[in-house]
Amino acid sequence: MNIRVLIRLPATARPGEVVEVRLLLQHPMETGFRPGADGRTVPRNTVRRIEASFEGERVFAADLFPAIAANPYLAFALRATRSGTLAVSIEGDNGLAQRETAVLTVT
Amino acid sequence: MSASTATPAVQPRRRALLLAGACSVLLRPALAAPTAEAQAAVARFTGGQPVRDGRVVLGIDAVVENGNTVPLTVTVDSPMTAADHVQRIAVFTELNPQPDVLVCHLGPANGRAQIATRMRMAQSQTVTALAQLNDGSFWRHRVEVVVALAACLEGG
Numbered sequence: 001m002n003i004r005v006l007i008r009l010p011a012t013a014r015p016g017e018v019v020e021v022r023l024l025l026q027h028p029m030e031t032g033f034r035p036g037a038d039g040r041t042v043p044r045n046t047v048r049r050i051e052a053s054f055e056g057e058r059v060f061a062a063d064l065f066p067a068i069a070a071n072p073y074l075a076f077a078l079r080a081t082r083s084g085t086l087a088v089s090i091e092g093d094n095g096l097a098q099r100e101t102a103v104l105t106v107t
Numbered sequence: 108m109s110a111s112t113a114t115p116a117v118q119p120r121r122r123a124l125l126l127a128g129a130c131s132v133l134l135r136p137a138l139a140a141p142t143a144e145a146q147a148a149v150a151r152f153t154g155g156q157p158v159r160d161g162r163v164v165l166g167i168d169a170v171v172e173n174g175n176t177v178p179l180t181v182t183v184d185s186p187m188t189a190a191d192h193v194q195r196i197a198v199f200t201e202l203n204p205q206p207d208v209l210v211c212h213l214g215p216a217n218g219r220a221q222i223a224t225r226m227r228m229a230q231s232q233t234v235t236a237l238a239q240l241n242d243g244s245f246w247r248h249r250v251e252v253v254v255a256l257a258a259c260l261e262g263g
Contacts, residue, residue, distance in 0.1 A: 078217060
């Protein structure tokens with residue numbers, strides 16, 4: 001099942017400008033440490049890895065652990081050199097594997 | 108009572124106060140030593156390499172109300188060029204059920220060595236941010252954080 005992913009980055013940037021990329025995922029980040037209503041531990045269900053590539057070149061990656069808050073938020077910087085597509089891939093428990101894209105225009 | 112007669116009686120007390128003040132500064136507890144588990148997690152990240160304080164700034168509130176979502180930023184003093192850049196940024200806790208929080212992989216394409224996220228904190232504790240530079244050096248910043256409402260580990 002796909003999760004909701006928001007990729008926020010400025011619509012346009014000047015060449016050489018450093019822009020901020022912000023990712024917001026809709027995900028419970030169930031830790032695997034927490035007992036549920038029946039007293040048994042709720043199995044872990046987390047996003048494990050996020051990778052971002054710009055025009056095929058990897059620009060950022062993150063390994064997430066259960067200490068990341070529910071609905072993970074992650075921001076990183078990116079130097080805008082040319083127009084292109086930022087592709088974000090997300091992997092996690094329960095077969096989560098998803099890819100989302102956003103376009104950056106450099107003027 | 109006039110001021111002149113009061114002076115000899117007051118001064119020793121004032122000195123005692125000064126001494127107490129100086130002691131409270133000197134005896135203020137330093138950052139707690141990392142737990143064995145946290146040290147092991149850091150050692151896995153650094154591969155046992157020495158870690159120096161500096162270059163890294165962990166931006167996190169000293170007092171947070173809600174441990175379920177604690178905003179933080181990690182900024183590293185680096186030009187982020189091909190010759191001199193940050194390769195990895197990691198965050199560790201000491202008293203969460205698992206010390207690892209996040210490991211980020213960066214490079215010159217980022218232009219700026221800065222990340223932001225939101226973490227969980229099970230209780231008041233020290234949070235450590237580590238950065239690995241491309242020259243192989245490791246840098247660190249530790250911040251003690253007081254949590255009012257801990258992240259929920261109980262049922263419900």
